[in-house]
Amino acid sequence: MKLTLHVWRQKNAQDTGGMVRYDVPNVNEHMSFLEMLDVLNESLIEKGQDPIAFDHDCREGICGMCGMMINGKAHGGFPGTTVCQVHMRHFKDGDVIYLEPWRAKAFPVIKDLAVNRASFDRIIAAGGFISVPTGSAPDGNAIPIRKQDADLAMDAAACIGCGACVAACPNAAAALFVGAKISHLGHLPQGKVERDRRALAMVQQMNIEGFANCTNIGECEAACPKDIKLEVIARTNRDYIKAAFTERPDSTSAGAG
Amino acid sequence: MSATAVSLPAGSLHFWQTTVGKKAIMAITGFILFGFIVGHLLGNLQIFLPPEKINHYSATLKSLPALLWGARITLLLAVGLHIWSSFQLWLLQRDARPIKYVKKANLNSTYASRTMLWSGPIILAFLIFHLLHFTFGTVHPGGPFDEHNVYNNVVTGFQVWPVSLFYIVAMIMLCYHLYHGLWSMFQSLGFSHPVYTPWLQRFAKLVAILIAAGNISIPVAVLAGFIKPV
Numbered sequence: 001m002k003l004t005l006h007v008w009r010q011k012n013a014q015d016t017g018g019m020v021r022y023d024v025p026n027v028n029e030h031m032s033f034l035e036m037l038d039v040l041n042e043s044l045i046e047k048g049q050d051p052i053a054f055d056h057d058c059r060e061g062i063c064g065m066c067g068m069m070i071n072g073k074a075h076g077g078f079p080g081t082t083v084c085q086v087h088m089r090h091f092k093d094g095d096v097i098y099l100e101p102w103r104a105k106a107f108p109v110i111k112d113l114a115v116n117r118a119s120f121d122r123i124i125a126a127g128g129f130i131s132v133p134t135g136s137a138p139d140g141n142a143i144p145i146r147k148q149d150a151d152l153a154m155d156a157a158a159c160i161g162c163g164a165c166v167a168a169c170p171n172a173a174a175a176l177f178v179g180a181k182i183s184h185l186g187h188l189p190q191g192k193v194e195r196d197r198r199a200l201a202m203v204q205q206m207n208i209e210g211f212a213n214c215t216n217i218g219e220c221e222a223a224c225p226k227d228i229k230l231e232v233i234a235r236t237n238r239d240y241i242k243a244a245f246t247e248r249p250d251s252t253s254a255g256a257g
Numbered sequence: 258m259s260a261t262a263v264s265l266p267a268g269s270l271h272f273w274q275t276t277v278g279k280k281a282i283m284a285i286t287g288f289i290l291f292g293f294i295v296g297h298l299l300g301n302l303q304i305f306l307p308p309e310k311i312n313h314y315s316a317t318l319k320s321l322p323a324l325l326w327g328a329r330i331t332l333l334l335a336v337g338l339h340i341w342s343s344f345q346l347w348l349l350q351r352d353a354r355p356i357k358y359v360k361k362a363n364l365n366s367t368y369a370s371r372t373m374l375w376s377g378p379i380i381l382a383f384l385i386f387h388l389l390h391f392t393f394g395t396v397h398p399g400g401p402f403d404e405h406n407v408y409n410n411v412v413t414g415f416q417v418w419p420v421s422l423f424y425i426v427a428m429i430m431l432c433y434h435l436y437h438g439l440w441s442m443f444q445s446l447g448f449s450h451p452v453y454t455p456w457l458q459r460f461a462k463l464v465a466i467l468i469a470a471g472n473i474s475i476p477v478a479v480l481a482g483f484i485k486p487v
């Protein structure tokens with residue numbers, strides 16, 4: 001099939017960028033979306049032009065590196081699917097496809113379709129972890145965990161941090177991402193210890209990074225390649241509101257001696 | 258070293274400075290305003306009873322200054338905080354995506370949920386007109402305003418069809434606003450459940466439609482000649 005692409009080209013973070021049109025002949029329906037871009041890039045390289053930069057790594061939907069807006073839909077808008085898992089059989093001859101990077105102040109464009117998601121890393125560094133002494137691995141069944149909690153934690157842990165939720169949100173909110181992390185850790189006994197502090201720290205870091213608020217409209221849920229549910233955002237809100245009114249300042253003498 | 262390893266970012270944000278805190282404020286004030294809307298509608302539906310009823314109701318409210326002013330101050334604060342929070346969130350939203358998409362599709366969201374920042378200001382404009390129209394009586398094109406005859410004020414007020422039309426449009430906006438806001442407030446305050454939330458959403462839709470229909474029935478009844486001045 002033959003496709004017409006309109007791709008966001010931007011040399012670097014300082015460049016203003018703009019949409020550029022490419023005609024791609026000979027697209028095979030068995031190609032993945034990224035393979036189609038690989039083919040286009042090879043032809044660009046042969047012509048001595050700069051290939052289109054886009055993030056990708058595992059190409060099997062688990063690493064969270066790839067991601068772009070395809071016709072205004074994050075990852076193309078297919079249920080539970082990252083861009084790398086989209087195949088060209090979803091398109092037909094003559095289709096016009098618009099490709100844009102994730103758009104958010106907190107996700108500055110590095111080049112073309114690749115954005116800098118270090119803001120997510122800083123949110124994780126603020127509270128998306130548990131504090132445990134390292135050493136030999138504890139016995140697997142030493143801490144009983146209710147099956148339902150284990151399942152809910154696992155569902156939330158499926159988040160790969162791709163940023164599609166931010167990209168799809170009209171407010172560029174990171175609520176689904178933060179909610180996934182807070183739910184993932186908060187459902188488990190090891191994560192409950194720092195549940196309040198985590199909510200305070202991650203929400204504050206999310207705001208410091210410049211992500212706006214959630215308006216509970218659900219675009220993120222539809223865009224999420226890992227089917228994270230809006231329910232995790234309510235959990236963030238619950239944890240944060242509780243923590244905001246119960247958390248005490250650090251005691252200067254606690255733990256001394 | 259602190260007792261836990263999760264430490265708060267430098268320059269900690271207060272509750273009301275975070276997006277979650279602002280949304281909680283919007284949810285609580287929204288709930289207060291919803292409570293008022295229900296009571297206001299139930300009171301207003303007395304227009305379908307003989308004129309003495311609603312005039313007596315109005316006189317009773319005015320004879321209870323503690324209740325009247327308590328409610329007015331609470332509502333004014335709720336409206337103020339609701340608008341202030343939404344304005345600040347709007348500023349954050351505007352800044353959060355400096356470069357817009359060339360193409361953007363909506364997959365999952367309702368029209369009502371995406372237009373809260375439009376239905377809100379329209380309702381505010383309506384609220385200001387409504388107060389001038391029926392509370393202060395300074396803008397009452399239908400005829401003389403008599404603060405002791407609520408019944409006639411309403412009927413003559415709504416006999417001016419452009420006014421009635423504006424009321425009807427505003428109530429449709431209120432319907433949209435409640436359609437999303439009535440369940441969204443629970444999410445903002447941290448309640449979400451795989452079984453109850455879908456019911457909450459259905460309830461929100463039903464209540465939003467009932468409230469709008471109840472309010473719209475009054476100008477429609479006046480225009481249709483079903484309610485006449487006395």
